[in-house]
Amino acid sequence: METDKHYFVEGLFIIGFLLALALFSVWLVSTGHRDDVLYRIHFAESVSGLALGDPVKYRGVDVGTVKAMAIDTARPDLVQVDVRLRKDAPVKTDTKASLKLKGITGTVFIELSGGGADAPSLLAATPEGQIPEIPAEKSSLATILDELPKVIAKFSAIEDKTNKVVADVGGLTGRLKENPSLLLWPSKDSKDKEKALAAPRDKTSAKR
Numbered sequence: 205m206e207t208d209k210h211y212f213v214e215g216l217f218i219i220g221f222l223l224a225l226a227l228f229s230v231w232l233v234s235t236g237h238r239d240d241v242l243y244r245i246h247f248a249e250s251v252s253g254l255a256l257g258d259p260v261k262y263r264g265v266d267v268g269t270v271k272a273m274a275i276d277t278a279r280p281d282l283v284q285v286d287v288r289l290r291k292d293a294p295v296k297t298d299t300k301a302s303l304k305l306k307g308i309t310g311t312v313f314i315e316l317s318g319g320g321a322d323a324p325s326l327l328a329a330t331p332e333g334q335i336p337e338i339p340a341e342k343s344s345l346a347t348i349l350d351e352l353p354k355v356i357a358k359f360s361a362i363e364d365k366t367n368k369v370v371a372d373v374g375g376l377t378g379r380l381k382e383n384p385s386l387l388l389w390p391s392k393d394s395k396d397k398e399k400a401l402a403a404p405r406d407k408t409s410a411k412r
Contacts, residue, residue, distance in 0.1 A: 240268065240288045240290055241293075242335055243287050244284065244335045244337045244338070245286075245337065245340050246279070246285075247285060248340065248342070249283075249303070249343065250283075251283050256272070259313050260314045261304075261315050262294065267289050268287050268290060268293060269288060270285060270314065272286040273286075294319045298319060299316055299318045300317050300339055300340070300341045301314055301315070301338045302317070302343045326338065
C-alpha cells in the first residue's frame with residue numbers, strides 16, 4: 205500500500221514537471237516573437253504553392269513567416285498576404301517582395317529584396333495605426349509565363365519561313381531531276397536558266 209502511494213506521488217510529480225515545462229516553452233516562444241512586426245503584401249498573381257507558416261526570406265535568410273492569406277475584398281484581383289517579420293529585419297521603403305520557387309518541389313516562399321542603407325525604415329514611415337505594406341513585384345516565373353505566347357509566335361513565324369524554304373528547295377530539286385541539262389547551261393544563259401528553274405512544272409511532268 206505504501207509502495208502504491210509512493211508511485212502515485214512520483215507520477216503526480218512527473219506530470220506536474222511536464223506541464224510546467226510545456227507552459228515554459230509556450231511562454232518562451234511567445235516572448236521570442238513578442239517584438240515581431242506585422243506587414244502586408246498584395247500580390248497581383250497566383251500564390252499557389254504558398255501556405256501559412258511558410259518562410260519569408262531576406263536575401264536567402266529567414267526573417268519571418270506567412271501568417272494569413274485572403275482575397276482582397278476591395279480588389280478581388282489581388283491576394284492579400286500578411287507576414288510577421290522580426291523587428292530587426294531590414295525592411296525599408298524601397299524593399300520589394302516577390303514569390304520564389306523552392307527547387308522543383310513546387311513549394312513557394314516570399315523573398316524580400318532591396319532595402320538600401322540610406323532608405324528610411326518602412327515601419328517608421330507608416331502612419332500609426334496602419335499596417336506597413338511591402339510593395340510586390342512580379343515573380344520571374346510569372347514574367348516567363350507572360351512572355352511565353354510571344355516566344356511561341358516567334359517560333360511559329362520561323363517555322364513558316366523554314367517550311368517555305370524547304371518547299372522552294374523541293375520544287376527546285378524536282379525540276380533538276382526532270383531536266384538535269386539545266387545544270388549544264390553556259391553562264392551567259394544564266395537568266396534563261398533562272399527562268400526555267402523558277403517556272404512551274406507542266407502537266408506532263410506533274411503526271412510523271
